[in-house]
Amino acid sequence: MKPFDYASPSTIQEATALLEQHGDNAKVLAGGTDIIVQLREGLRDAEIVIDVKKIPELTALDLCSENGLTLGASTPCCDVYETPDVAAAYPALADSAHIVGGWQIQSRASVGGNLCNSSPAADTIPSLIAHNATCLIEGPSGSREVAAQDFCTAPGRNVLEAGELLVTLKLPAVSDSESSAYERFIPRNEMDIAVAGAASWIKLGDEGNIAAARIALSAVAATPQFAQEASEFLVGKAPTEENFAQAGELAKSVASPIDDMRGTVEYRVNLVGVLVKRTLATALARIQKDG
């Protein structure tokens, strides 16, 4: 690895000042499972690496019945699925956190880092989108909020500007009448990159029909996608296999995948239908089990 300097600021202000001072030559270190590989392989360069894990806001994991989940951007994946209340409230997020790399990776890799790495195939991003997460960003000109679905702009690129730092992810509070699931297809059992992935969140109304739904996809476009038409289709409908299958068909409209060694365009588009249907069914089963 090429030499670089290292800083471990303890406040957001110190971190953003360093980011502003060094611009593109500064790289943020959370779990390091992407950035250290990229620095070692020369895919990215750094004059200084800024370790953000000493900043209290960045390592938060606070669940509150009114305000929902505040997830620090550098909180590791294992904290998400090993914290029973969090895993129960945001099952799609726990599903995805549990399949990012292997166990060693999950001990370090953060959901915020997965988002900032902005891979089209990132497993946690569809779950964030399905749970309608908001990204809290601090920078030299103050703070701003961006919806998770608007965060990624291209493979490996996102809305963060020079000097800006992703601080926390906010997921709205959940009730007993809602649940979610994430599933990806890979040809192995574990430790692989999604050929396609889907996260689904549904909320049932008093009559048992679907009151709200959010479906998001990975690995089928340049960025993770919110399947708006499919999500809106489900509102007011009964949670039946037929309607779930129809939502899967509609979700295919936001899939514009590429052919590569992992799968063809046709295969990936077909997977969208299957995975959306399955994750909706899992989300429903989870509501029924809890209810």
Add this chain to the structure above:
Amino acid sequence: MANKRHVSTTINGEPKEFLCAPHESLLEVLRDNLGLTGSKEGCNNGNCGACTVILNGRPVDSCLVLGVEVEGAEVETVEGIADRNELHPVQECFLEGAALQCGICTPGFLVASKALLEKNPDACEHTIRYNLAGNLCRCTGYDKIVRAVQDAGARMAESN
């Protein structure tokens, strides 16, 4: 460019201090600086798990940790698994079950297996395979390894 940093940490229960440049990985520090060559460099990119160590109670790939990050942390390496002259059950069972061939992946498997069995001594085959998915063996496959971990779990349960 960047000066070496002074790092104070605990390795296998012993306080340790070392100097390292910010770009040196924990794996490089362990092997080249501290002489703890049990942790192996396989892929050096977080796929193979040959460099697995326990950092603050959790298994990590030491090739994906910077040496400077372990300031104040607790690190356990394969050298710390045995209790003085007595092998850990997981080591005994790997030996008895011939759960290795060339041996390069073995330290990582031992560390990850011990971490798993301490958390879940009754781990079933599925759980073992899932939790050891971040450790690759390119010699011989995984059946003997999985059986050794199951045997070690049983032996640990007996001795408790």
